[in-house]
Amino acid sequence: MNSIQWKNGARCAVCLTFDVDGESLWHSRDPELGNRPIHNSMGAYGPKVGVPRILRLLNKYNLPACFFIVATTAKKWNEMTQSVIHAGHEIGYHGLDHEKPYLINNKRKEENCLIKALDIFKSEFDIIPVGARTPSCDPSKHTMSILEKHGFLYHSNLMDDDWPYYHECGLIELPTKWTLDDFIFFGYSGNPPFGHGIRDAESVYSIWLEEFEGVYEEGGYFNLMCHPQAIGQHHRIRMLERLVTHMSEKGDVWFTTPKEVAKVFSEQNKFSKK
Numbered sequence: 487m488n489s490i491q492w493k494n495g496a497r498c499a500v501c502l503t504f505d506v507d508g509e510s511l512w513h514s515r516d517p518e519l520g521n522r523p524i525h526n527s528m529g530a531y532g533p534k535v536g537v538p539r540i541l542r543l544l545n546k547y548n549l550p551a552c553f554f555i556v557a558t559t560a561k562k563w564n565e566m567t568q569s570v571i572h573a574g575h576e577i578g579y580h581g582l583d584h585e586k587p588y589l590i591n592n593k594r595k596e597e598n599c600l601i602k603a604l605d606i607f608k609s610e611f612d613i614i615p616v617g618a619r620t621p622s623c624d625p626s627k628h629t630m631s632i633l634e635k636h637g638f639l640y641h642s643n644l645m646d647d648d649w650p651y652y653h654e655c656g657l658i659e660l661p662t663k664w665t666l667d668d669f670i671f672f673g674y675s676g677n678p679p680f681g682h683g684i685r686d687a688e689s690v691y692s693i694w695l696e697e698f699e700g701v702y703e704e705g706g707y708f709n710l711m712c713h714p715q716a717i718g719q720h721h722r723i724r725m726l727e728r729l730v731t732h733m734s735e736k737g738d739v740w741f742t743t744p745k746e747v748a749k750v751f752s753e754q755n756k757f758s759k760k
């Protein structure tokens with residue numbers, strides 16, 4: 487079995503991550519949805535209500551987190567982005583406008599999106615992200631080498647392991663899974679139909695709790711993938727609060743950011759080209 491020695495003698499690591507899509511989640515799915523007030527309003531709920539509510543929760547328990555923010559959303563919701571930065575959380579890359587690299591299917595175009603997004607983060611916020619989560623979990627065969635070329639340390643999307651590992655180019659993968667994605671359970675659009683119906687938060691709590699208990703037992707890392715427009719609603723954020731309280735009560739859980747997990751992994755597992 488894999489093992490990583492976590493910081494401060496912790497038994498396992500927990501990353502709370504939030505993909506801040508805003509309206510781009512909907513118009514990247516179908517440009518026509520960008521003309522629909524209801525979809526724009528559902529998207530806006532994330533930066534407008536969800537993120538401030540998440541920041542209050544994190545502040546209450548003094549927890550670090552990572553926000554993978556779509557570059558156009560970061561720019562449009564400038565104050566929201568500033569508030570995340572001001573609170574000291576990690577900022578990661580999540581596309582220029584939530585485009586899916588697999589569907590772009592063109593290395594140059596994909597790289598241009600990244601360059602434009604990095605320009606926005608540098609010019610607007612003086613930030614250089616080192617971590618990436620591909621929009622809609624849909625990277626292309628070029629994604630990893632493009633990220634590595636532009637100085638990224640890790641990517642966090644693939645689902646073939648519970649442990650970090652190296653891609654061939656040397657980029658670290660921090661895997662996640664659909665069961666740790668809130669949008670799978672809570673994402674919904676009536677017309678056009680989208681999602682699997684709205685799940686009650688209690689059932690999602692039981693899934694996340696048991697995933698965490700398994701991670702705790704094996705000494706691994708728990709990589710929760712949430713979306714402020716979904717998790718930000720009262721009954722869901724209250725469920726998340728119960729979950730982090732349970733984790734904290736263990737007393738030996740390291741709440742950290744994906745960037746720190748990638749660093750610890752790389753310190754203990756040197757990359758060698760095959």
Ligand SMILES: [Zn+2]
Pocket residue numbers: 505506507511580584621622
């Ligand atoms: Zn997204």
